[in-house]
Amino acid sequence: MDKFFKKNLSVISFIFIPILFLWHPNWLGIMRIQPYWPLFWLLPWSMIYGPINGLIVGLFLGIILDSISIGGGFTQIPGLILSGIWFGRFTKDNNTLVAHFRYGLLCAIGSFLCGSLYSLQFFIQDSPDNKLLLFFPSVKNVLAQVFLTGLFAPLFCSQLFGLFKRSK
Numbered sequence: 001m002d003k004f005f006k007k008n009l010s011v012i013s014f015i016f017i018p019i020l021f022l023w024h025p026n027w028l029g030i031m032r033i034q035p036y037w038p039l040f041w042l043l044p045w046s047m048i049y050g051p052i053n054g055l056i057v058g059l060f061l062g063i064i065l066d067s068i069s070i071g072g073g074f075t076q077i078p079g080l081i082l083s084g085i086w087f088g089r090f091t092k093d094n095n096t097l098v099a100h101f102r103y104g105l106l107c108a109i110g111s112f113l114c115g116s117l118y119s120l121q122f123f124i125q126d127s128p129d130n131k132l133l134l135f136f137p138s139v140k141n142v143l144a145q146v147f148l149t150g151l152f153a154p155l156f157c158s159q160l161f162g163l164f165k166r167s168k
Helices: 002-007 011-016 016-025 038-051 051-068 078-087 096-129 133-166
Strands: none
Touching: 002 011, 002 051, 011 016, 011 038, 011 133, 016 051, 038 051, 038 096, 038 133, 051 078, 051 133, 078 096
16 A cells, blocks of 8 residues: 555645645735745756656646636646646756746746746737736736746645655
């Protein structure tokens, strides 16, 4: 039984992403904005298994998160796919202090990419109505999400990286 959990730890931890996405713990947010939880799991997993697997897992994460979210016709799939491919091109080096800061930087950039692509969908849909002023609050939300994701990424990603490395 212990071997089963060690071998399938990445799959078991994958189940917690939709739970955290729906739970939205308020004590980890700023201005009711939460970090972008899927990137905390996607970064270490893609770094270990590569860009092709990052693409596949980004697609599955996007499908799962789109199916449980209430958004009307907007998808998270493109940002997660691009982030998965991009994260898979990086490898772990020996300098652990730099690696922790790198987790924060990579997750912050990935969060900016995902949030920008998601907000761009709103902008494109509302552009015929010339509602440009409605786009500005989404910029504030994306920047707050980027800050929180970059802040918490070293904590979560380093722990998940160690767990995934041991289970591989």
